[in-house]
Amino acid sequence: MADRVYPSSKPTTTTTAAATATTPGATATTKPQLRQPYRPQPQYGNYHRRKSHRRNHCCCCCFWTILILLALGLLAAIAGAAFYVLYRPQRPQFSISSLRIAKLNLTTDSSSSTSHLNSLLNITLSSKNPNSHIVFFYDSFTLSVLSNSNSVQLANGSIPSFVSGKNNETNFRSVLTSSRDLDTESVTALRSDLKRKTGVPMKVQMDTKVKVKMGNLKSKKVGIRVTCQGIRGIAPKSKSPSVASVSDAKCEVDLRIKIWKWTF
Template sequence: MADDKEFPPPKPPAPTAAALPSVSAGKSNLQPPRQYPYRQPFSRNQQHRRRRWKPPSGRRICCCCCFWSLLVLLVAALIISVAAVALYVLYHPSPPSFAVPSLRIHRLNLTTSSDSSVSHLSSLFNLTLITQNPNSHFTFDYNPFSVTIVTDPGEYLLGNGTIPAFSSGEKNQTSFRAIVVTSTEARELDVTEVSGIRSVLKRKGGSGLDLKVVMDTKVEISMGKLKTRKVGIRVSCDGFKGSVPRGKGPSMASTDKSKCKVDLRIKIWNWTF
């Protein structure tokens, strides 16, 4: 029977060009797999080392202390400078002025022993000191003055004494008269002082004695309830020209060209500026 004959199954159709994947010349849509770097496994020891806290080193602490100390000093200096400028602008402070209008020489004797081994100086001076406070908001409180009279130049000591403490008020003028500066006992001199004083006394036949008055003290400045610390000052007055007294009466020193200046005396340890 012809109808009962078996036939093989039909072949599948060949794929067309549209069904094939597109391949460009020299390139393919297929990408290679990604390459990941090799990582070491994270151990507990590494985690412990990373989380461990380390205290700051001594060098770092020292640097921080120096920085903050310097910053505090700069801020304090800035505040003080601003306050000083504001005070100066508001009140215009001025230093006190000093003058010695009168200087008398009562005695000035240089004696030498017969064998020329010992020399003594006996002196007696009388001066008048005037000080003026030009400020209207400040008061000057002075400690006792240490007064010294020396030759100029050379600054050989001729006599010394003191002026009592006093206060110079606002816009006030204070004067001390008949202040005696004297060497109470004849002072023994060394060879250098003897030669220097003798040359000064013999100048111009015993006349034309150049003198200088030096006064050291401390002053405290007050403005209401505000007070400063006591500061050392030196008052130097030069330009006096006198002569050794001849007879019982004193000799008057010329004060026409005399002038006084005030300098701060700042003491740091054993040095005074």
Template sequence: MTDRVYPTAKPNPPPAAMNGGGSGVNGTTLNGNGPAKTQTGQLYNPNRPRPVYRPQQNRRSSRSCSGRKCCCLTFIYTLIAILSLLLLAAIAACVFYVLYHPKHPTFSVSSIRFSRFNLTSSDPSGFAHLHSRLDFTLTAKNPNKKKITFVYDPMSVELSGAGVNAGNATLPAFAHVAGNTTILRATVISDPTRDLDSDSVKQLRSDLTKKGGFPVSAELNTMVEVQMGKVKTKKIGIRVTCNGIKGFQPKNAKSKTPTPGTTKDAKCKVDLRIKIWKFTF
């Protein structure tokens, strides 16, 4: 029999060279033919950019910032709305002033007459009493030319002579249309039971002896409503103060002819009182 010849086994590959060609250490190629592979099979590229770390924003801070933003926006919108309303009110006031050109009412003292103004003798307690009767005439004017009407409630009148209350009266309610002049008359009578102390009596007797007359003042208080066509305002307080009046004591207390006073220097001031606000004209 002939012998069979079997091929010899394939030789094992040479070990990996440290600095030469072929396979490198840990299965990496060192011959420069492409990127090397790591043990995990991923390609290693030293020129690949590294990922940038970006910290995550805190959700609470973002929520708080959004809440503050909402508050700021609400404040800005509210401020804009208020400024817009004020601007509209100013425009409306300007238009009203141009169309109507409103003016406040004026008052003046036309005349004052004294039928009685004398002191009684002091009683044992040291007090005296004033007996007075005055006829008071007031002129009220509405200087507005357009349809502006003043509607007055009943008006209280208080007269003071030489610093002493000379009596009170009430004028009836009336409507004061534009361009109208109204004459108001009142008879003021003092309260004979009102006691005057010694200081008031002394001052009053001194003023009654003056040749130029003793000072008299008048104060009127009421409520007024302003009407402009169909538009009506709320009632506001009004006070009229008149000074510069001079009075004279009647020579004969039983005389039927009153003694006139002097009103040429009389001036009246109008105060509008709206709650805590006060406007003087």
């Protein structure tokens, strides 16, 4: 009886190895791969966020600054309105009562061809304080009488310092004189004014400093200029003085604020 051969129950596994064939005489060269340098990408999102934050911060600062300035302006307006209602401040008033011309001579020396001015004037003026709660403290006044058409100084003088109380009126008398040589231009202009039948147009300037007191408050000294125009005077032809016309004279008070070398 022939023997039978039975196949094994375990499967036969076949492994195939892949071999790489090389051609004789040929060399395999492998090029190294170059690595690209790292370049950081800009963070656009963070940059825009920072820029937007700065813009918002600036807008907020501008808003609060404007708001504070408006609030301060409103408070100043309220304080000014309350001050005006309480004190009713008014400027001091000045007027010229009379102006007498005792001498107003213009002589020319033939030998030296120079012209000399001699003048003597008497002025009476008044200062009035129309305020009920304000007192004015004046320094001494510097007075000048000038020809209104060409601003040639005809005479000068002064008034002593004084205090103008509430609703008070103070009268002064002062003597103004001049004795000086004039230049050719001033002589020509003054001679033309002296020939006028209506008289020489004149103006009076008064410069001083004043301090104001309101209740317990006192201000610093401020310069003022009082200018009175509308005066006409005729040079006397005899020893008796002539009376200038002051019926149309009007006086204005202006502040004289000095900043460094300039006066406004």
